[in-house]
Every structure is written in C-alpha cells, then in structure tokens.
Amino acid sequence: MTPEVSRRALLLGSAGVAGGTALVGCSAPETSTEDLPVRIHANDATTFQPSFNPYAAGSLQGPHGLIYETLQLSSPMDAENPVPWLATEVAWNEDGTVLTVHLRDDVRWTDGEVLDAEDVVFTYEMIRDNPATNGLALAVAGATALDATTVEISFSTPTFVQQADVCSRPIVPEHVFSTFDPGAEQIAEPMGSGPYRLERFSDQLYTFVRNDEHWAAEEFEPRRLAFPSFTTQTMNTALQAGELDWSGGFISNIDKVFVGHDPEHRGYWYPGAGVVNLTLNLERELWQDLDLRRAISLAVDRLEIAEVAYMNYFGPPHPTGLPRPTFEEYIAEEFQDLEFAVDLDEANRLLDAAGYEAGEDGIRVAPDGTPLSFPLQIPSTYNDWVTVAQILGTQLRRIGVELTPRGISFENWVEAHRSGNYDVTITTAAAGQNPWYLYRALLSSEYRSDDGEPVTANFQRWYDEESDELLSEYSTTEDPEVQREALAGLQHLMVERLPVLPIVIAPNWFNYNTADWTGFPSAEDPYALGSPVEAGSRVMILHRLTRTGS
Amino acid sequence: MRFLLKKLALYAFIAWAALTLNFLIPRLMPGDPVQVLIAASEGQLTPEAAEAIKAQFGITDDPLLVQYLAYLGDLARLDLGVSLSHFPVPVSDIISGAMPWTLGLVGVATVISFLLGTGLGVLLAWRRGTWSDHVLPALTFLNAIPYFWMALILVLLLAVTLGWFPYAGGYDRTMFPELALPFIGSVLYHAALPALTIVIGSFAGWVLQMRNMTVTVLGEDYVSMAEAKGLPRRTVLFGYAARNAILPSITGFALALGAVVGGSMLTEVIFNYPGLGYTLFQAVSAQDFPLMQGLFLIISLAVIAANLIADAAYVVLDPRTRQGA
Numbered sequence: 010m011t012p013e014v015s016r017r018a019l020l021l022g023s024a025g026v027a028g029g030t031a032l033v034g035c036s037a038p039e040t041s042t043e044d045l046p047v048r049i050h051a052n053d054a055t056t057f058q059p060s061f062n063p064y065a066a067g068s069l070q071g072p073h074g075l076i077y078e079t080l081q082l083s084s085p086m087d088a089e090n091p092v093p094w095l096a097t098e099v100a101w102n103e104d105g106t107v108l109t110v111h112l113r114d115d116v117r118w119t120d121g122e123v124l125d126a127e128d129v130v131f132t133y134e135m136i137r138d139n140p141a142t143n144g145l146a147l148a149v150a151g152a153t154a155l156d157a158t159t160v161e162i163s164f165s166t167p168t169f170v171q172q173a174d175v176c177s178r179p180i181v182p183e184h185v186f187s188t189f190d191p192g193a194e195q196i197a198e199p200m201g202s203g204p205y206r207l208e209r210f211s212d213q214l215y216t217f218v219r220n221d222e223h224w225a226a227e228e229f230e231p232r233r234l235a236f237p238s239f240t241t242q243t244m245n246t247a248l249q250a251g252e253l254d255w256s257g258g259f260i261s262n263i264d265k266v267f268v269g270h271d272p273e274h275r276g277y278w279y280p281g282a283g284v285v286n287l288t289l290n291l292e293r294e295l296w297q298d299l300d301l302r303r304a305i306s307l308a309v310d311r312l313e314i315a316e317v318a319y320m321n322y323f324g325p326p327h328p329t330g331l332p333r334p335t336f337e338e339y340i341a342e343e344f345q346d347l348e349f350a351v352d353l354d355e356a357n358r359l360l361d362a363a364g365y366e367a368g369e370d371g372i373r374v375a376p377d378g379t380p381l382s383f384p385l386q387i388p389s390t391y392n393d394w395v396t397v398a399q400i401l402g403t404q405l406r407r408i409g410v411e412l413t414p415r416g417i418s419f420e421n422w423v424e425a426h427r428s429g430n431y432d433v434t435i436t437t438a439a440a441g442q443n444p445w446y447l448y449r450a451l452l453s454s455e456y457r458s459d460d461g462e463p464v465t466a467n468f469q470r471w472y473d474e475e476s477d478e479l480l481s482e483y484s485t486t487e488d489p490e491v492q493r494e495a496l497a498g499l500q501h502l503m504v505e506r507l508p509v510l511p512i513v514i515a516p517n518w519f520n521y522n523t524a525d526w527t528g529f530p531s532a533e534d535p536y537a538l539g540s541p542v543e544a545g546s547r548v549m550i551l552h553r554l555t556r557t558g559s
Numbered sequence: 560m561r562f563l564l565k566k567l568a569l570y571a572f573i574a575w576a577a578l579t580l581n582f583l584i585p586r587l588m589p590g591d592p593v594q595v596l597i598a599a600s601e602g603q604l605t606p607e608a609a610e611a612i613k614a615q616f617g618i619t620d621d622p623l624l625v626q627y628l629a630y631l632g633d634l635a636r637l638d639l640g641v642s643l644s645h646f647p648v649p650v651s652d653i654i655s656g657a658m659p660w661t662l663g664l665v666g667v668a669t670v671i672s673f674l675l676g677t678g679l680g681v682l683l684a685w686r687r688g689t690w691s692d693h694v695l696p697a698l699t700f701l702n703a704i705p706y707f708w709m710a711l712i713l714v715l716l717l718a719v720t721l722g723w724f725p726y727a728g729g730y731d732r733t734m735f736p737e738l739a740l741p742f743i744g745s746v747l748y749h750a751a752l753p754a755l756t757i758v759i760g761s762f763a764g765w766v767l768q769m770r771n772m773t774v775t776v777l778g779e780d781y782v783s784m785a786e787a788k789g790l791p792r793r794t795v796l797f798g799y800a801a802r803n804a805i806l807p808s809i810t811g812f813a814l815a816l817g818a819v820v821g822g823s824m825l826t827e828v829i830f831n832y833p834g835l836g837y838t839l840f841q842a843v844s845a846q847d848f849p850l851m852q853g854l855f856l857i858i859s860l861a862v863i864a865a866n867l868i869a870d871a872a873y874v875v876l877d878p879r880t881r882q883g884a
Contacts, residue, residue, distance in 0.1 A: 055832075056656065068646075194647065211736050212729075
C-alpha cells in the first residue's frame, strides 16, 4: 500500500502529477551568487493576494517575526530558553500577572522612526481593546511605559506559562497602526522594524530583502528571501527539481522522490508537533468504561500504523502524549522508557472480565446490549487518516471491536466532533509552546460548553476535577519544581486513565535542500522547529543560515 | 423592439432570482468557516483564536431577512465583501485578479474551438459521403473522452514526464509581471497546454453539431432551389445552408462564452491555473462564503448576459424571430 497523504484538500487526480518521477520545470534565470535568494515554500496557494498584516487571519507567511519583530524568539523545541530579541530582558512579578520588559534602545522602523516603549504599549493595548487582534486569547489587562525602553504588561490572570505567546506577538508601529482598524486592514506594503522588508510582490512570487539598517543585519547572511507560490500538489515537483531550499508539507515516498536525487544536500526532519488521537466520545456512557478504553489501546499497534500509513517518517507516539523529541525533556522520569505495547491476550481478558461477550459474528456486545460496532468518522480528504482508520479497523477486529471507517466531508467532520455528534473519531491536538498547551487542549474543562453548543477543544469531553487542578497548578507558578510535579500528575492521568488514545504523532513537516544554504535544524542540531510557518523558529533559522561551501 | 423589451424584463427577473439563490445557498451549507479555518490550520491557529477570527470576519447572527437586505444594499454599492480565506482582502480584488487569466485562457480557447469546430463541421457536411465521413468516428471518440482524464494524461505525458510544458501556474515563478517579451512568452508558454486540452476536449462537439445541422439544412427545399437557380456553391453553402444551420450553435456558443467566466474549473484545477475556476474551487474548500458568493454572482450574471446576447444575435441572424415578435 502506498498511501498518498495530503493534509489539504486533495485535488482530483493530483496524485498522478505528484507521483511523476521526471525532473520538470525551467530553472531560474541565473542571479549573481551574492544575491542568491533562500527559496521558501510557506503558503499553500496558487496565487497570492498582497496581504501582510500580521494580525489578520488570512495574511501571507513572512511578516510575523521577519518584518514585524517580537520581544523574544521562542521555539517549542527549546521552550525554556527563549532568545532575547526586541526585549533584552523580561521578568515576571511574583504571581505572574505583571511582565516587566526591557527593550533594546537601537531599534528603528524602516521609515526612520524609533521603536520605543510607546509602540510596545500600543501593541498590547491593541490586543486588549481589539478582540480581533487577540488571536491567542491573552488576558492582557494593561500596558504602561516606565521609560523609553521599559514596559510593564499586566494580565488579569497568572500568565507564566504563556510567556512564549506574550513575547511572540508582532510589535507594530503606533504611528501607522493607529490610523486604521488593525484587525481588518489589508496591508499591501508592510513597514516594520525587522531584519527583512518586502521587496517585490506579484501574485505568484514575493521577495523580502535584508534591512541593512537593522541592528542584527550583519548576522543575517541571506540577502534575499523568495516565497514562490506552490500548492501541496505542485510543491513536490518543484522540490524534486531543486527549485526550493526550504519547505513544509508531506511528500510521499520522500527518500526516492526527493532525497534520492541529491542525498548529500537534501533531507527532512519531522519532530512531533502534536498528537493524533483516537477520540472516544466520553459523554456516551459506554466509553466511560476505562477497561474498554484500555483494551482498545492494548489492541492498537502504533508501530504498524507509523510504518504503513506514514512510511516510518517518525516513530509511534509516547503514552503521555508528549511529542518527541520536541517535549522529550518534560517526560517524567518513570515514563521515560515507557512505550505503548500491544497485548491482545490482556485486552481480551479485560473485555471478558468486564462482561463484553462475543456475539455470533465475533463482535462483542456490551453488558447493556450495545454491540461494539461503530462507524469511525474521518474526513475523506485526509488520505493518511483513511489509511490509519483502515488499519485500526483490522487491528481492533482482533478483540471483537468493529470500527468501520466512514469518510465524511471535512466540514461534517469538524461539525461532528465539535458538537459531540459521534461515537469514535480521530482528532489532533497541537503541541503548542509547551506541554501545558497540549494538556489544556486535551483535558481542560474550560472548553466545556452549555448543552449542545459546539466545543473548540477537548473533543472527547474529558471533564475531571483532578485534571483541572493540575493544569491550574502548572499555570500559576514559575517554580520549576511545582511545574514538574503538576506535569508528572498530568502524565500519570494520560497513561493510567486514557482520556484519549494517542495513535500517531502530528509532525512538524520540514524538508530542506542545502545545495545553496546550510544551517537548518536537524535531529543532530535540534535548535528549532523546521517548518517555515513557525514564526519564532523561522527567524532563528534564517539567523543561522550560511552559503554552502563558504 | 417589443421582443427585446420582453426579453429584458425576463432577464431582470432571472437575475434577481440568481442573486437571491446566491444569497441563500452558502447559508444553507453545513459548517462554520471559523472552525474549518482553525481545523485546517493544523495547529497554527489555536482554539483560542476562534473569538478573534469571528470578530475579524464580522460574522453575525442577524435574522436572514436583515442579512438579505444588507446583502442587496452591498451589491447596489458594488461591494462584494471581504474574503475569509484571504482575510482581509476584498472579494472584488481577488475576482479582478483572477478574471484576466480565465478570460485569456478559457475565452480564447473557447473561441478557437468554436471557430475550428464549426468551420470543420460545415466542411465535413459539404463533403459528406466521401473520405471525410471516416473522420466522424474519431471525432465521436474525442467528444466522448472525459475531459479530466484526457487532460491528466496530457499533463502526465507532456509536462511531467517529457517536461515540454510547465505543469502549473500562469507564468514562471521567478518572474514579475511586466510588459516585456520574456514575461509574455512565459504566459503563452504556460497557457499553451491547458488551452490545447480545452480545444481538444470541446471542438469535436462543435464539429458534430455543425455537420449534422448543415446536412439537415442541405436537404431543405430552399437549398435545392438555390442550387437549381445556379448560385455559386460557396453562396449556397454559406449564405443558405450554414447561416441557418449555425443558429443552434450560436446559442451553444453564447452559453459557452457565458460559462467562460466561471472558468473551466477542471482545467484550472488540473493545471493549477490562477483563474476564476481555481479560485472558486479554493473558496469552496475553505468555506469562504463571501468569495463564493462573489464568484457565483459574476458567473451567473455572465451566463445571463451571454443569453441576452444570444437572443439579440438571433434577431439579427434569423428574420423569423423579428416577425414573430
């Protein structure tokens, strides 16, 4: 089985195009080597619209971090050690409600004005006052400038754990952004303070050029960045032909199709950036039975799934749900060597003991008479999940549980798991900046909705006081010891009470070609996440890139 | 004149119906664009972003009637709203950016296909009963091949395997649009293969329709009469037979031209061509209601306008319609 995986809507027949083997395309006209751009595929699009507002939902990739800078650079890969950027230093007050920020004093907007505390104050007050710009739902209460380079940002709740979010907000120029509605303005010509500025724009390509006035300009070797338009489908062929240096996205059969053409320079690295879970609707009484969930988990062979559906691009998920290697350092000592194990005998024993008797057709029946036979709802455009669902169906049949994969439209799937109108489905939880985000999305009751209202996270509907207490303990302290303990408690919960069943890692897709530029992160040097859509990691990576061979 | 006025009133009614359906259909579709955007972002947007995006998009829970009146008001001001998937780019910007690509590619290809097909059809009818009849089965075959299948085979063969043609885009991705030969050349080069598939996929239909109609007309008494009074063959063919035979084709052509604005969606999707058809495909995948609405509006108005033009052309071509009215 050769699965064709495409996370975005897979086009009719595109597999035929993507699966071709020949090199295609005319090569770029020769530019002087000094000006050789880093060619980045970061938008899944055939045509671009000139839209570079870092606070607008449909903006193009790039302005965040590269044009509009942030206080710090942080990457989930090294969440505890953010890189100082506009801020030389940040410090929390005791209860995590006030963050004192010390700014660099040598930063200018590209129009010549000085970037000072007033711009930072403006940015955070904008986030407070204009809900459309508060995409991370930060509880900003206020911001005050103590002097030209010191700002106090206050919050209505303890915000320790969200420091990476707070410090990753793009700082915008007050003298520009105060003239329009920042959440709804189309910005075709961005003006920021960052190491790059927009050079040219067309509907198929835009380029950034280095801002040589920038305080760190000398540390950025690439003078030009080119963002050509490719879709997930056309990207594969472009990658093959060596037309891209850096991209995200899944490539089927990557060793042959991409790496094989130039193994010396081409590679990929897919660290975990979330976890894909078999999601059982815990509002239905049947799934509240821990023995049933445990038996199902014991029957799922994650290694087979990683191998067949994902060609072993990455390993199986960890029982704590923490993605590796991204959050490996957070895994509690006692779980470090733990892996999911397949044990059909134990699974069958559990089910027998709990009274799930096998019927004539081999399908077990719950004590209340419900046969353990369910449709497994998945979006039919997620080809990888279709394969996963088929494998799950086969594996669970061995313990007398029948899951029949049922492909539904993406919209219906979203609607079903949000409104709780399903028995079994597959959902993803993103890792976020640190484990608190992941566990909050999986376990927190704060997402609970009034009857029938759709929920936005915790799709399996795990509402549990202990989980909420642990999450709150974690988020209201800066003490690493207390955080570690709360985190260990959450991991225990994941391992022992199985609120969700992790089945696959949700990877950070990242493919690189070092023929022209080197310094990308890798398993050996995991300093950042590689996907070009991660704002903080993106700046870190460009900061490190150097011309190959020089 | 009364004929045209009656037609105009009819078309005004049709246009209103189209506008109203255009308003209703996206609102009857299942799903919530905000949640779809978040789920499709694969972790780039957190659940917490929902409120912010809702605020940005200005999604309302107003009663349908209020929304409908607001919609008509916006239309009267030619305001098509703001795209959700490209937020905050106005829908009209996206449509006007994609329109030239579609008109250029699909429009030109449709005209070529019609001229080629109709001309060949007349020729085949005139020479019926000779070797030319052997061409017919081949044309029927061409006409029957599913378009997407033929186009995919051609892409795979000519673009991917042989590399003679580009496989995506409107022009080379290393260029910026300018009025210069290399850019124009690149545009033509990128349009060549998709245009070829459209012509191959549609011209056989025109040939068959035109040939069959011409053959029928050639059997009419007035054609025998014209031949009998010794008119030159060319006059008989074009002035008597073809002029009458082309009437159904004109209707078909007008409809085809109207459909051009919708873009040949399959062509544009297969070739990742940056026209309206591809834009519509993307809008539907992303549940971008304002963009979908804008596109449907333009497409339906184009079809209605094309029909109106076809009716007007009938009046010119066929004197009988003038007397009937």
